[in-house]
Amino acid sequence: MSTREGTGLGGGDTNRFVYVTAALAALNGLLFGFDTGVISGALLYIGETFPLLEQSAAVEGLVVSGALIGAAIGAAMGGTLADRIGRRRLILVGAGIFFVGSLGMATALNVWWLIVARIVNGVAIGFASIVGPLYISEISPPKIRGSLVSFNQLAITSGILVSYLVNYSLASRGAWRLMLGAGTIPALVLLVGMYYMPESPRWLVGEGRESEARSTLGRIRTAAGVEEEIEEIERMEELEEEGLTEVFKPWIRPALIVGIGLAAFQQVTGINTVIYYAPTILESTGFGSVVSILATVGIGVINVSMTVVAILLLDRVGRRPLLLGGLVGMLAMLVVLGGAFYVSGLGGVLGYVATGSLMLYVAFFAIGLGPVFWLLISEIYPLNVRGTAMGVATVVNWLANLVVAQLFPQLFDVIGPAFTFWLFAGLTAGAIVFTHYLVPETKGRSLEEIEADLRETAVGDESLSMAEQVQEADD
Numbered sequence: 427m428s429t430r431e432g433t434g435l436g437g438g439d440t441n442r443f444v445y446v447t448a449a450l451a452a453l454n455g456l457l458f459g460f461d462t463g464v465i466s467g468a469l470l471y472i473g474e475t476f477p478l479l480e481q482s483a484a485v486e487g488l489v490v491s492g493a494l495i496g497a498a499i500g501a502a503m504g505g506t507l508a509d510r511i512g513r514r515r516l517i518l519v520g521a522g523i524f525f526v527g528s529l530g531m532a533t534a535l536n537v538w539w540l541i542v543a544r545i546v547n548g549v550a551i552g553f554a555s556i557v558g559p560l561y562i563s564e565i566s567p568p569k570i571r572g573s574l575v576s577f578n579q580l581a582i583t584s585g586i587l588v589s590y591l592v593n594y595s596l597a598s599r600g601a602w603r604l605m606l607g608a609g610t611i612p613a614l615v616l617l618v619g620m621y622y623m624p625e626s627p628r629w630l631v632g633e634g635r636e637s638e639a640r641s642t643l644g645r646i647r648t649a650a651g652v653e654e655e656i657e658e659i660e661r662m663e664e665l666e667e668e669g670l671t672e673v674f675k676p677w678i679r680p681a682l683i684v685g686i687g688l689a690a691f692q693q694v695t696g697i698n699t700v701i702y703y704a705p706t707i708l709e710s711t712g713f714g715s716v717v718s719i720l721a722t723v724g725i726g727v728i729n730v731s732m733t734v735v736a737i738l739l740l741d742r743v744g745r746r747p748l749l750l751g752g753l754v755g756m757l758a759m760l761v762v763l764g765g766a767f768y769v770s771g772l773g774g775v776l777g778y779v780a781t782g783s784l785m786l787y788v789a790f791f792a793i794g795l796g797p798v799f800w801l802l803i804s805e806i807y808p809l810n811v812r813g814t815a816m817g818v819a820t821v822v823n824w825l826a827n828l829v830v831a832q833l834f835p836q837l838f839d840v841i842g843p844a845f846t847f848w849l850f851a852g853l854t855a856g857a858i859v860f861t862h863y864l865v866p867e868t869k870g871r872s873l874e875e876i877e878a879d880l881r882e883t884a885v886g887d888e889s890l891s892m893a894e895q896v897q898e899a900d901d
């Protein structure tokens with residue numbers, strides 16, 4: 427077994443259409459980012475229409491976290507659905523739900539209606555978070571799979587930025603219905619556009635629909651290599667057993683642990699405390715609210731730009747170096763951030779230190795843990811359980827997100843900002859150890875090669891971790 431890096435095995439040359447397909451599928455990420463980002467701004471004005479929101483913290487919490495609850499539900503169903511009804515069809519269903527959910531939020535006549543619509547929208551976010559990366563991963567040639575799948579993360583960060591900008595521009599009018607309703611537009615584009623896109627060739631082979639898979643591949647590859655790719659997928663497919671329980675078989679376990687671990691670490695290292703609460707954090711460093719909101723837009727821009735850097739690097743330097751480097755940077759910035767708050771009496775120079783480290787923290791997330799988590803979970807699972815296994819990791823991601831979002835304001839109040847950020851720093855140190863020992867490199871390999879490695883190593887030395895096994899196999 428060898429790494430066969432950069433050979434592009436398992437695929438013909440890239441046809442430009444694959445970029446169009448990936449970009450369109452990445453609208454899933456745009457909606458994910460937009461709908462999770464938009465609420466913080468809209469919230470300020472919804473209370474004027476529905477006073478109950480201002481009277482009850484629990485109701486307000488439900489409006490905010492309704493999307494996260496829905497996303498966890500959507501992720502729990504989405505993986506298995508993607509395996510059953512297919513990737514493309516699930517994207518279409520999800521786009522429909524996004525549309526209905528956004529329209530529902532914009533037209534809500536009372537707060538309960540709004541909460542239900544937000545949960546419905548959340549279900550679509552849950553679907554999107556799985557099927558976006560999954561679909562792109564399966565249509566991509568190995569050489570550029572890292573970049574193409576990370577279009578989705580680029581779209582998530584762009585969606586967040588757009589939501590900040592939409593909020594900013596509509597704030598003076600307090601137009602929360604327009605803010606929440608704006609999601610209908612990308613949802614409609616996704617629905618119509620995806621209708622014309624092909625189904626994943628890998629899923630088609632899994633369903634025994636080889637001739638359709640062949641014609642799909644013909645659209646997204648140049649002719650050379652199509653046959654070879656089909657044969658490679660078929661070879662793997664023959665080895666596989668069907669059934670839900672397969673996902674918990676011992677040979678898949680190392681990959682399952684990697685996915686679940688990264689899912690939790692992506693959230694408990696604190697990113698969404700910044701994404702959801704940036705203005706609050708910034709105000710507590712001594713800035714006024716206008717400056718804080720502008721700086722929040724700055725954070726959004728950094729998040730997008732560094733994701734572009736990640737896209738350029740992922741297929742060159744690999745997943746592991748970016749992940750590890752990014753985590754080390756996040757750790758350093760969290761230590762500094764906590765330190766700046768600890769010295770207290772922020773404002774002045776310390777206010778700038780805190781803001782600078784907050785921005786760099788986001789930059790380091792955007793170059794590593796942000797895109798690499800979603801990329802790896804779309805790569806490391808075998809075909810027949812790929813959707814289901816991604817679903818398991820994604821549910822963990824959304825639940826961890828929910829817990830952190832609920833706990834953060836209380837942590838901030840009770841143990842204070844310094845210890846809150848140091849707690850995230852400690853958890854980031856855990857993520858570094860986890861990644862160092864357990865996370866494999868997947869750069870340049872076809873999905874079938876990655877699966878073959880997992881199979882072979884499972885029958886090899888079971889005491890070795892997945893990363894060690896892959897390392898050993900390469901030596």
Ligand code: BGC
Nearest residue numbers: 582583697698701729796797
């Ligand atoms: C995470 C989200 C987060 C976003 C920030 C994504 O990879 O899953 O929870 O809000 O990155 O850019």
